[in-house]
Amino acid sequence: MEDFKSIISDCIAGSRKAQAMLYHQFAPKMFGVCLRYAKDATEAEDNLQEGFIKVFTNLKNFRHDGSLEGWIRRIMINVSLEKIRKQHLLYPVEDVAVYDTVNFSDDVIAKISADDLMKLIQQLPPRYRLVFNLYVLEGMSHQEIAKEMDITQGTSKSNLARAREILKKKVQENFGELIAQNNHTA
């Protein structure tokens, strides 16, 4: 944290070198976050870029009592949320079929790559993607999500359920064979 203090003060002073150092420290993690909230890599890059510009222009407001990573992560999420809010996207209702399947074993989980799952999450309609990310990966409650997205808790719960259903369907479509093979072997 002490090291960061010096880098932060240099960044505030406008040192490009310090800004590049801070960027290199957090960019891969934050790009991972942005990828989850975006529909594709291009949108994630835009959000990452906008987020880091906000980080550097608002760094003087960072209070050193919290985690810098958490603060930057919060900015990235806010940028992603704002982007979706601005786009005024419509949320299509999908007819989600119910699939019977087995639980995932550790072997199956190990065989599915993060990149594949990232693609699935990016295919979700924006609001479902947001709620799923905030609930499952950020650990927020429905109350917090409702406040964050200016929706009711009921809508948040409903969106999460829809997101899960869509993801289940997609997992079945993409990895059904793998799962069946695993169950058969077991």
Next chain:
Amino acid sequence: MMKDKNIDELFRSKLSNFEQEPPAYVLENVLAGVAGARRKKKIIFWRIAGVAAALLLAFVAGWQFNGGDETIIESPVVVHSTTPETVPSTGEDQKIAPVGAAVKSAETLVAQVTERTSVKTQNISAQNTPKNQTLTAALADSKIAQTTEEESLLLKPIKSLTKLLQPVLSAPARIVPGRQKQLAVNADQVKSIDQQIMEQNQQQILAQNKEKGKWSVGAQVSPAYNVSRSSHAQTYASNMISSSASNPVDVGGGVSVQFKKGKRWSLQSGVYYSGLGQSSGSSTFSNRNLAASSDFATNVGKEYFNAPVNIDASSSKMLMNSTAGVIEFSNVPSGMVLGTNLEDKTLASNTVVVSDARFIQNFEYIEVPLYLRYTVLDSKFDVEMVGGFSSNILVGNDTYMESAVGRSLVGSTKEMETMNYSGTLGVGFKYGISRHLSLNVEPRVKYFLNSLNSNSSVTYKPYTIGVFTGLSYEF
């Protein structure tokens, strides 16, 4: 049925700590965006400062104008010695008309007399007549004594009437009885006295104006020819590109505020924008190893820009020494060729840039001057000497590469000082178009007092020659 917890767990386990290296250009865009945001902030600051300055100027101007009005009102207060006179009342006069009619006729006559005498006495009566002065007092006023003989004859019956009507009019000031001597003043003499008063008043106004000082605001533009003046440490200079013989001409300009106290001296400030640029042009292909290589052998003799560069280990950026400081490339420009691991021992660096382009370093400054001006020749065509100091705030720092394909932004010069100080000397020529408006032409030389670059190996103190042309409004 797949349990919700499992699907959650699947995504959480794989994506919660997911990391991926973003493309390199994102960092470039971020840094450019941050620099842009800082510049925007500066521009907003200067806009606010400009508006504040304009408001202040408007306030000062308004205050000055108001002050001027007061002076004009006060200035005619010149009391000249005249003997108050009264008109004797006669018994005949009292029989002229009944009281009501007499009042009316008296008012009419007084109006006529006032009209005739108003030109000569307007200033005096405006100032000397108290608020409560009545018709009687007006007639008793000393200035009427200076009217012509014709006016005196006309006044005689009126004055008689006013005496008759004294109780009705209840004037605080009464006609002094007993002073019957009529001053028969010659009309020409009155005129000359008035003229004297007017001249005296005019002189007073002019004197007061001169004591108060005059303000003027103006706007000027100027082409600026920049001459590079620099010195460098030996190690720095060995890997340095040299500036081009042809120095770029920039355009500057701004608004000025001037305060003139007295006849000769005035103080000037304002806000100016000035550009400062230097270009590093093509030089003859000099690197033997590179020239002999197959890629370039056919191009020997062609003019190329070539210079050694370093790669910054931490930021992986290309750095090139220029006379103004180290150029940091934000990206490798198109059309640029890099040669590496050359065997030329004379070069301290292991990378050489080869490009048939030239680099242009542009620095933009906002200048706040404080000049002292001395009027050498004060006539319709004024000649002034100008000298002073300025604070220069760096607001723009860009490096461009210009080639056959066009001009592109490639980076900026490192370690440029944000605040710089300069001295200015010049000669001003001012031609009065009208009473308030003047045309100015002013050749000036500006030289920087400190090095514009904080790098200890670089001393960069250019000077600028400009001809400032514009208009100024005096009030």
